[in-house]
């Protein structure tokens with residue numbers, strides 16, 4: 359469902375080029391519970407942003423669910439994201455003027471043409487699953503860090519997208535809550551075939567992955583088929 | 588260096604009162620390497636904000652470095668914070684219009700009357716210690732999550748304050764980098780007697796603490812002298 363062919367992402371800093379990703383080639387199968395690991399600054403967020411069509415590679419090809427994302431225009435990629443993807447951002451990115459409920463409902467309104475009557479059951483179910491049902495009326499400013507993170511997770515899952523990208527989704531969660539979140543994701547994968555690709559520094563979450571890619575300084579240094587010619 | 592006497596922090600939500608902290612009494616000795624642990628939403632950030640004079644209790648007394656923080660006015664608490672405290676925020680709170688170097692230098696400019704000539708050595712030393720020396724000219728928007736977190740840590744330490752409060756300071760860091768940060772903090776405590784109070788969900792960091800307080804639903808459920816009458 360995801361293919362990187364010799365992908366590089368470079369930022370120009372004055373006279374120097376910073377390679378956030380450096381000739382990365384990988385493929386992710388539909389339904390694979392996939393972890394991206396590596397030191398701080400190694401390129402995990404950059405990779406997730408490319409898969410999520412939020413950014414374009416400087417070199418190489420990125421293909422997601424059969425679509426080449428390099429040539430996509432802004433409108434086209436926004437529509438593609440709405441229909442196919444769910445994204446949990448490293449800094450959550452909740453809308454401050456919407457309540458917890460409204461933040462989670464948002465993807466259903468935007469692109470998925472879900473009948474209004476079906477919103478409430480879907481939102482309530484996902485809020486309960488991340489333990490935020492009793493906080494549905496609060497605004498993001500009234501939430502703890504881990505509560506915001508869980509609302510962001512709920513928002514990414516509510517539309518049951520084919521592919522969920524999660525950037526350090528348990529960074530601000532205690533062990534028990536983190537475990538519940540991973541269980542929820544695995545359940546969705548088993549029930550709906552959802553593909554999960556998440557970056558993480560948490561060894562307990564790394565253990566739960568079926569496939570793991572290791573990044574270092576923008577290069578892929580380990581993963582299925584890496585170095586196994 | 589920190590004393591909580593029957594401290595409560597309550598938020599009014601319509602007709603309901605939410606007790607973010609519920610009759611918490613504790614004391615922290617100068618130089619103690621102290622962890623605050625507990626589930627997401629249990630009150631850790633609330634407690635750190637009270638110690639950091641960023642907020643006032645609804646009930647009870649909070650005393651920091653001999654000063655009662657309840658009666659302090661805004662100007663007085665800002666001055667007290669600048670001289671005595673370093674704070675690593677859960678969401679980093681870097682100034683987007685300043686570079687990495689300038690963000691870390693900021694506390695030295697604001698309140699500490701450190702001669703300009705002494706700024707560069709202090710900032711450079713702390714940037715090197717958190718592995719961000721080569722990124723000194725970047726702006727926060729150009730940094731990874733863990734890089735921002737390390738800049739926030741550097742900023743909290745640069746003025747060598749008596750008390751450092753760190754809210755989940757390793758949440759976005761890989762194991763090796765997290766370990767370096769904890770080593771740096773312990774080194775500062777050994778060399779300067781700095782008191783560190785940090786909240787964390789990371790079991791590897793919890794292991795490093797000398798004193799641990801456990802919160803649940805705003806109540807202190809374990810810690811030195813709790814339940815040991």
Ligand SMILES: Nc1ncnc2c1ncn2[C@@H]1O[C@H](COP(=O)(O)OP(=O)(O)OP(=O)(O)O)[C@@H](O)[C@H]1O
Pocket residue numbers: 499500501502503504505530531532598600605606607625626627628629630631632633634677
């Ligand atoms: N302004 C507010 N209005 C209402 N409730 C609030 C407000 N700020 C915090 N709370 C609530 O107080 C409780 C404690 O919040 P706090 O941020 O201290 O938790 P925490 O232990 O830091 O959690 P985490 O590990 O998720 O960061 C939470 O249930 C939170 O929703």
Ligand SMILES: Nc1ncnc2c1ncn2[C@@H]1O[C@H](COP(=O)(O)OP(=O)(O)OP(=O)(O)O)[C@@H](O)[C@H]1O
Pocket residue numbers: 369371376377378396397398399400401402403404405448728729730731732733734759760761
């Ligand atoms: N706009 C930018 N300009 C310059 N450099 C950038 C920019 N965005 C990212 N980088 C650099 O690219 C590298 C990879 O960043 P990325 O955010 O992908 O790392 P990461 O693996 O997600 O790290 P973390 O675990 O700390 O979140 C970092 O060194 C970062 O400083």
Ligand SMILES: [Mg+2]
Pocket residue numbers: 402403404448525731732733
């Ligand atoms: Mg990142």
Ligand SMILES: [Mg+2]
Pocket residue numbers: 502503504631632633677754
């Ligand atoms: Mg918190």
